[in-house]
Amino acid sequence: MDGEGSPPSVEQGSGEQDDVSATTRKRRDRSKTIVSERKRRVRMKEKLYELRALVPNITKMDKASIIADAVVYVKNLQAHAMKLKEEVAALETQPMSPAVRQQHQQQQQKQNAAAGRRQQGRGGAPSADSDGEEGSPGPAGARVTHVGATQVGDGRFFVTVECERRDGVAAPLCAAVESLACFRVESSSLGRSGPDRVVSTHVLMVHTHEKNKFFVVRSN
């Protein structure tokens, strides 16, 4: 309780026989634990740097922020990996002759930002892609070429929107995602998926009081 400093000052000079052994033992023990603790700190710091090296988008060098950035990065990565896996599965099971694939690409011009609870893989279609209506001209005029949504956790969804790459597309894209009132944007990122395509990925969290409105549409 009383945080009084134990003075490490030496009181030698009087006792000889076991006094010396006691003090030496104590001191040796102290230095051992000290160096051990130091090594422990170094180990953790190195691991932290190692982690930081793996995470792109490091915002602050701050120790806690490194872990925080790693957390959101891992979340995005997990979601992305899951989505890719499903995509692979879908592509593998569907033979997709060239004609069909071409049609598929053309058909994927959907720009529904209000894709609320509309994911019904009807007829056992395992695709998580929601089927939108006709693509109306976007806010910036860029056509959306792909929209995907996948549940990646309890009330958490991974959403990807791909559209043409034009100047000023990011803001309406973010606005569209944020306009989903029952979601909260947990993280989002924008990058290029081709010479003329940008893709924005988001992790959305359902507001807790709306959680029961959503359910999973399992693919298989």
Add this chain to the structure above:
Amino acid sequence: MDGEGSPPSVEQGSGEQDDVSATTRKRRDRSKTIVSERKRRVRMKEKLYELRALVPNITKMDKASIIADAVVYVKNLQAHAMKLKEEVAALETQPMSPAVRQQHQQQQQKQNAAAGRRQQGRGGAPSADSDGEEGSPGPAGARVTHVGATQVGDGRFFVTVECERRDGVAAPLCAAVESLACFRVESSSLGRSGPDRVVSTHVLMVHTHEKNKFFVVRSN
């Protein structure tokens, strides 16, 4: 050097009337820093638990091992995602004559066989949503708390903008960045930098014909 001075009883006669104020100030400062440091530790620990909840196979609860496990997990996840992405690209662009597809499937099987241990998120982690988010009913108009810009290449700049966390901040943030007419947004991402802060990072590319208009302002 040896920081003594805990006894708040008497100071030497140098101070006339500052004796009480000096000790009070010192003590207040002490407790302030103490509680601040304590909060820092708590923050880091929470972030660490949050990270641990994301990593499926946690070997030891040890603090450094958590980061180590996270490191190897992120490495695996990155590799896995890259492989999946290549796979998707290959599947999408292949004309897929029957022979080719068969070969591809064989290759697929080999990959699956080689990847003996699979780590798929399974570790039923309890909901680590430590942050009780509150519905702040604010429209846009969140205050920007930090802006940074660094040149990271030839005509390429890394820009960070931090502001208050409100619903719907991402879109105006992107709009603001995109409104810089002489830049093109190469990539951008949005995440949280604190319980009440969001930070958006962007990589901007100067349009080539404007490149000579910009130069570096070195900070230190």
Add this chain to the structure above:
DNA sequence: GAAGACACGTGATTC
């Protein structure tokens, strides 16, 4: 000078 981050040495606890 106030605030924040970090490394340090140390007491407590666990295996």
Add this chain to the structure above:
DNA sequence: TGAATCACGTGTCTT
């Protein structure tokens, strides 16, 4: 018994 991990308060350094 020691080795190892953690939380703590503190000094120092940078904003």
